[in-house]
Amino acid sequence: xxxxxxxxxxxxxxxxxxxxxxxxxxxxxxxxxxxxxxxxxxxxxxxxxxxxxxxxxxxxxxxxxxxxxxxxxxxxxxxxxxxxxxxxxxxxxxxxxxxxxxxxxxxxxxxxxxxxxxxxxxxxxxxxxxxxxxxxxxxxxxxxxxxxxxxxxxxxxxxxxxxxxxxxxxxxxxx
Numbered sequence: 001x002x003x004x005x006x007x008x009x010x011x012x013x014x015x016x017x018x019x020x021x022x023x024x025x026x027x028x029x030x031x032x033x034x035x036x037x038x039x040x041x042x043x044x045x046x047x048x049x050x051x052x053x054x055x056x057x058x059x060x061x062x063x064x065x066x067x068x069x070x071x072x073x074x075x076x077x078x079x080x081x082x083x084x085x086x087x088x089x090x091x092x093x094x095x096x097x098x099x100x101x102x103x104x105x106x107x108x109x110x111x112x113x114x115x116x117x118x119x120x121x122x123x124x125x126x127x128x129x130x131x132x133x134x135x136x137x138x139x140x141x142x143x144x145x146x147x148x149x150x151x152x153x154x155x156x157x158x159x160x161x162x163x164x165x166x167x168x169x170x171x172x173x174x175x
Contacts, residue, residue: 008061009069016073019053024081028095099150100143106136106154116143127151 057070085092100112102123113123123141126149132138139154 008059008066012058012061012066012069013073015057015059016070017077019057020074020077023049023053024095028097096145099145101140102143102149103135103138103141105140106138108135112143118143123149 058066081095085095100116102109102112102116102118108120108123113120124135127133127135127138127141130149130151130153132151132153137154139152139156141152142150144150
């Protein structure tokens with residue numbers, strides 16, 4: 001059943017919005033690992049997705065202008081989503097997710113690895129990329145929202161006392 005609102009360019013805009021939001025949700029559900037560490041399978045999936053949804057976005061209008069309208073719609077949607085994510089912490093968590101702790105004080109957090117779809121081999125590779133060959137030397141390893149893995153070595157943390165949180169020179173107001 002063809003989708004039409006009566007105006008070809010409006011059809012393209014609505015189709016692009018639907019496809020964009022569908023893919024945004026789909027990629028978000030795939031997890032952070034899929035975004036940051038593309039395997040050949042992930043790349044193949046993205047290429048096939050782009051080909052599969054192309055016709056769904058532009059419909060029967062294969063003109064240059066139709067393609068430009070689709071591109072402009074996608075750029076506009078992306079700018080709106082980015083602005084919403086920047087302006088609202090809740091929206092950012094919903095759209096981007098939150099960082100996930102993978103190693104704490106040298107211990108793998110198996111439930112976190114499993115929920116994020118990361119194998120021990122994946123995390124060991126990331127540790128080697130950070131110059132760490134022994135997981136026991138890791139204070140924390142965190143899967144960031146962009147799919148990268150941050151590693152903080154135990155010897156990178158100084159054991160000095162934490163500074164007092166009160167800012168010097170700022171007096172407390174007492175009534």
